[in-house]
Amino acid sequence: MTIKSALTIAGTDPSGGAGIQADLKAFQEREVYGMSVITSVVAQNTLGVQQVEHLSIPFIEQQFDAVWNDIKPDAVKTGMIATIEMMELIAGKLENTDVPYVIDPVMVAKSGHSLMEEKSREVIRNMLIPLSTVVTPNVPEAELLVGFTIKTLEDAEKAAKVIVKELGAKAAVVKGGHLEGEAKDVLYDGNDYTYLTSERFPTHHTHGTGCTFSAVITAELAKGKTIKQAVEAGKKFITDAIKYSLKLGNGNGPTNHWGHRLQGLPNQEGK
Ligand SMILES: Nc1ncnc2c1ncn2[C@@H]1O[C@H](COP(=O)(O)OP(=O)(O)OP(=O)(O)O)[C@@H](O)[C@H]1O
Numbered sequence: 001m002t003i004k005s006a007l008t009i010a011g012t013d014p015s016g017g018a019g020i021q022a023d024l025k026a027f028q029e030r031e032v033y034g035m036s037v038i039t040s041v042v043a044q045n046t047l048g049v050q051q052v053e054h055l056s057i058p059f060i061e062q063q064f065d066a067v068w069n070d071i072k073p074d075a076v077k078t079g080m081i082a083t084i085e086m087m088e089l090i091a092g093k094l095e096n097t098d099v100p101y102v103i104d105p106v107m108v109a110k111s112g113h114s115l116m117e118e119k120s121r122e123v124i125r126n127m128l129i130p131l132s133t134v135v136t137p138n139v140p141e142a143e144l145l146v147g148f149t150i151k152t153l154e155d156a157e158k159a160a161k162v163i164v165k166e167l168g169a170k171a172a173v174v175k176g177g178h179l180e181g182e183a184k185d186v187l188y189d190g191n192d193y194t195y196l197t198s199e200r201f202p203t204h205h206t207h208g209t210g211c212t213f214s215a216v217i218t219a220e221l222a223k224g225k226t227i228k229q230a231v232e233a234g235k236k237f238i239t240d241a242i243k244y245s246l247k248l249g250n251g252n253g254p255t256n257h258w259g260h261r262l263q264g265l266p267n268q269e270g271k
């Protein structure tokens with residue numbers, strides 16, 4: 001069996017539910033060898049973000065080169081990239097590669113703490129999205145990327161299309177976690193829409209859902225799956241991870257990365 005590898009470039013979550021830690025756990029569950037480049041170290045937990053420290057640009061570059069020049073990944077994702085300088089560095093590193101690239105355009109944590117400088121939005125739009133295979137914004141992130149309000153499924157479809165046709169991504173999934181009703185995500189791949197729907201679980205233990213979803217997509221692309229197959233696998237995985245989410249900590253608990261192994265057991269609704 002050929003070993004496939006995936007790289008996450010992101011911030012950390014010492015409580016293990018989001019960021020680099022969530023990504024590595026997801027890669028492992030999908031049987032892809034996981035690697036990481038840390039952009040910012042974040043003091044956070046299920047209650048929120050307490051403090052952020054950015055690593056220097058030369059040190060982020062050293063980490064990137066250490067991985068890339070030794071074990072070149074089969075797919076890469078970026079999560080929290082807080083500053084313009086970090087984005088410019090990453091764009092420069094990825095612009096001449098053909099490695100599938102997933103962008104989770106992390107802007108604000110669930111707790112409301114900003115994880116990206118506001119002035120960086122322009123740079124993610126202009127420099128990173130044109131390089132990407134898939135972009136996975138939630139509704140507030142998609143609104144900031146496209147500049148209009150998203151309230152309905154039609155708005156989400158329009159936003160996904162703008163991210164592809166105008167901003168230059170190969171595909172975009174606008175996640176419906178923040179909308180009402182079923183948890184319905186919309187994938188646009190330049191030709192067709194695909195809808196990914198699950199029931200909405202009545203839980204507040206959803207810390208790190210976006211990170212885990214995009215990490216699974218990255219792992220599947222590393223294995224050579226199509227964009228549609230990868231996004232469908234991501235949806236299936238995150239649905240089980242939320243269904244069996246973990247009542248850990250004093251705030252919004254993390255998703256359960258082994259949820260897919262608990263099929264058929266009662267979930268933890270109503271916690
Ligand atoms: N309560 C829920 N029940 C079922 N699926 C959900 C629920 N909340 C979110 N999802 C799904 O989880 C995935 C991640 O979406 P979400 O909008 O929560 O991401 P996010 O806001 O980027 O997450 P985070 O910023 O915490 O990492 C999507 O597929 C979404 O439909």
Ligand SMILES: Cc1ncc(CO)c(N)n1
Pocket residue numbers: 010011012013018019020042044079080106108109110115207208209210211
């Ligand atoms: C490091 C990091 N990335 C992303 C998120 C979004 O959930 C978070 N809370 N922390």
